[in-house]
Amino acid sequence: xxxxxxxxxxxxxxxxxxxxxxxxxxxxxxxxxxxxxxxxxxxxxxxxxxxxxxxxxxxxxxxxxxxxxxxxxxxxxxxxxxxxxxxxxxxxxxxxxxxxxxxxxxxxxxxxxx
Amino acid sequence: xxxxxxxxxxxxxxxxxxxxxxxxxxxxxxxxxxxxxxxxxxxxxxxxxxxxxxxxxxxxxxxxxxxxxxxxxxxxxxxxxxxxxxxxxxxxxxxxxxxxxxxxxxxxxxxx
Numbered sequence: 600x601x602x603x604x605x606x607x608x609x610x611x612x613x614x615x616x617x618x619x620x621x622x623x624x625x626x627x628x629x630x631x632x633x634x635x636x637x638x639x640x641x642x643x644x645x646x647x648x649x650x651x652x653x654x655x656x657x658x659x660x661x662x663x664x665x666x667x668x669x670x671x672x673x674x675x676x677x678x679x680x681x682x683x684x685x686x687x688x689x690x691x692x693x694x695x696x697x698x699x700x701x702x703x704x705x706x707x708x709x710x711x712x713x
Numbered sequence: 714x715x716x717x718x719x720x721x722x723x724x725x726x727x728x729x730x731x732x733x734x735x736x737x738x739x740x741x742x743x744x745x746x747x748x749x750x751x752x753x754x755x756x757x758x759x760x761x762x763x764x765x766x767x768x769x770x771x772x773x774x775x776x777x778x779x780x781x782x783x784x785x786x787x788x789x790x791x792x793x794x795x796x797x798x799x800x801x802x803x804x805x806x807x808x809x810x811x812x813x814x815x816x817x818x819x820x821x822x823x824x825x
Contacts, residue, residue: 642815655812704756
């Protein structure tokens, strides 16, 4: 158990819909990262927050947005969903912004868009 | 632009033998490299890391080698055990950014 909690674990929805994925980082971790893993793809970095502020941005679509709340949990919002958005979405956390890269991952949220 | 590449999608090794997983990168500015292991239905877990100023780091059965001139790193598992069967991701990062760049993963199967 990494200490990172993601909900929901599975989500099935239709094209055009909007969903919200939630992440609770490990106790004491200030940084939250979101990654997307599509079929046969590596983990694609989407976005990182540190103590409530956006810190780094990757290949995140404009239809996607995220935020980190004062209690440090984070939400990833996916809107106008397309079939290609079907993927595993991982949240990870770490103590520091930057550092040597050791991230603690949740179990992921599997999104299926029909 | 895939900055971190794992060209072997899968590897099958007999129990007790050595497993060698390879990773290539294109950005010479990476400061550190990591290997993560992922079991089905679980998130990736950190395995071992190496700083760009080193060429080897060892932790028990796991050793990571870094060849900066070739922009290549490898993970050696000796001896391999059935419990090592998982997907292994190579990742790279820089001190001046916070994001880790991951490879596409190599599925290792260790058979008896």
